[in-house]
Amino acid sequence: xxxxxxxxxxxxxxxxxxxxxxxxxxxxxxxxxxxxxxxxxxxxxxxxxxxxxxxxxxxxxxxxxxxxxxxxxxxxxxxxxxxxxxxxxxxxxxxxxxxxxxxxxxxxxxxxxxxxxxxxxxxxxxxxxxxxxxxxxxxxxxxxxxxxxxxxxxxxxxxxxxxxxxxxxxxxxxxxxxxxxxxxxxxxxxxxxxxxxxxxxxxxxxxxxxxxxxxxxxxxxxxxxxxxxxxxxxxxxxxxxxxxxxxxxxxxxxxxxx
Amino acid sequence: xxxxxxxxxxxxxxxxxxxxxxxxxxxxxxxxxxxxxxxxxxxxxxxxxxxxxxxxxxxxxxxxxxxxxxxxxxxxxxxxxxxxxxxxxxxxxxxxxxxxxxxxxxxxxxxxxxxxxxxxxxxx
Numbered sequence: 521x522x523x524x525x526x527x528x529x530x531x532x533x534x535x536x537x538x539x540x541x542x543x544x545x546x547x548x549x550x551x552x553x554x555x556x557x558x559x560x561x562x563x564x565x566x567x568x569x570x571x572x573x574x575x576x577x578x579x580x581x582x583x584x585x586x587x588x589x590x591x592x593x594x595x596x597x598x599x600x601x602x603x604x605x606x607x608x609x610x611x612x613x614x615x616x617x618x619x620x621x622x623x624x625x626x627x628x629x630x631x632x633x634x635x636x637x638x639x640x641x642x643x644x645x646x647x648x649x650x651x652x653x654x655x656x657x658x659x660x661x662x663x664x665x666x667x668x669x670x671x672x673x674x675x676x677x678x679x680x681x682x683x684x685x686x687x688x689x690x691x692x693x694x695x696x697x698x699x700x701x702x703x704x705x706x707x708x709x710x711x712x713x714x715x716x717x718x719x720x721x722x723x724x725x726x727x728x729x730x731x732x733x734x735x736x737x738x739x740x741x742x743x744x745x746x747x748x749x750x751x752x753x754x755x756x757x758x759x760x761x762x763x764x765x766x767x768x769x770x771x772x773x774x775x776x777x778x
Numbered sequence: 779x780x781x782x783x784x785x786x787x788x789x790x791x792x793x794x795x796x797x798x799x800x801x802x803x804x805x806x807x808x809x810x811x812x813x814x815x816x817x818x819x820x821x822x823x824x825x826x827x828x829x830x831x832x833x834x835x836x837x838x839x840x841x842x843x844x845x846x847x848x849x850x851x852x853x854x855x856x857x858x859x860x861x862x863x864x865x866x867x868x869x870x871x872x873x874x875x876x877x878x879x880x881x882x883x884x885x886x887x888x889x890x891x892x893x894x895x896x897x898x899x900x901x902x
Contacts, residue, residue, distance in 0.1 A: 591788055603793075
């Protein structure tokens with residue numbers, strides 16, 4: 521399953537790079553943001569206000585958002601660990617950092633709980649500014665590492681933008697999924713839906729030997745060994761805990777509790 | 779792990795569904811009427827235009843053709859770079875409209891070639 525996920529990562533990342541190359545050569549007007557589901561959230565303003573789309577948003581963003589909502593209800597935040605190219609880069613950098621430094625840096629629980637709230641602040645800020653000050657314009661592009669990176673400094677990016685990308689990717693070396701965990705506004709949109717995701721990791725307490733490997737390998741700091749079923753909003757179904765579990769059958773995937 | 783295969787299947791199926799149904803959500807980027815009363819005869823031409831890529835450029839496109847006598851309305855779809863123009867065929871034609879939107883835009887003393895027609899199709 522890990523190999524299959526890697527294939528997905530390479531396919532999506534390859535697609536994003538190919539799109540970037542085609543755009544740079546004038547072969548397509550589309551950029552990575554054409555397919556970004558967060559664009560669907562941002563588009564709600566213009567759809568209500570103008571009955572149209574602002575900036576480069578289109579029905580593709582809305583279609584992607586609808587698909588994302590369904591996917592999250594089926595498989596929690598699988599989008600983050602199977603599709604999102606920024607998530608992929610952070611995962612790879614996290615692995616590299618672990619190899620180089622021997623471990624991940626763990627932000628203390630109290631600070632972590634506070635920092636997690638930042639993604640809701642980011643969501644409110646981005647949508648609030650988009651729908652008021654920016655009047656539907658995608659002013660957050662200059663601060664969005666996904667847009668800056670996969671348009672290679674596209675429209676509206678600033679010098680500061682590249683520092684943001686370097687910062688986000690640099691921190692991912694020591695704090696896995698820093699952007700996803702603390703700042704991604706799309707993650708905040710998915711949070712309430714993710715709790716209801718039908719496909720979940722299930723732990724058989726009779727088979728589990730309480731070795732704690734699942735807790736150690738979870739990049740999202742979910743205490744898998746202390747629950748019967750992972751309902752945590754942060755679970756991205758990356759399946760690292762299932763793959764690494766030394767006791768066959770202790771961890772499995774359940775669909776609607778079965 | 780069999781149930782885990784639902785994840786990649788769901789990802790592929792839902793992405794395919796998004797692409798397949800995208801036109802069901804089709805909403806114009808800009809809809810603009812240039813006249814108060816529609817003329818007796820109206821013809822429609824659909825252009826695919828390089829440079830037509832968002833709401834801002836759609837409004838710029840509207841400004842470019844606004845001065846052409848006989849222009850009735852403009853509807854743009856930025857994702858497909860499409861501009862649908864309704865016009866009075868007794869007053870103008872697709873070639874005059876093309877010339878209008880392709881003329882350079884002068885801003886701060888500099889001239890910019892913003893729009894270039896890639897194709898045109900007279901609808902009726």
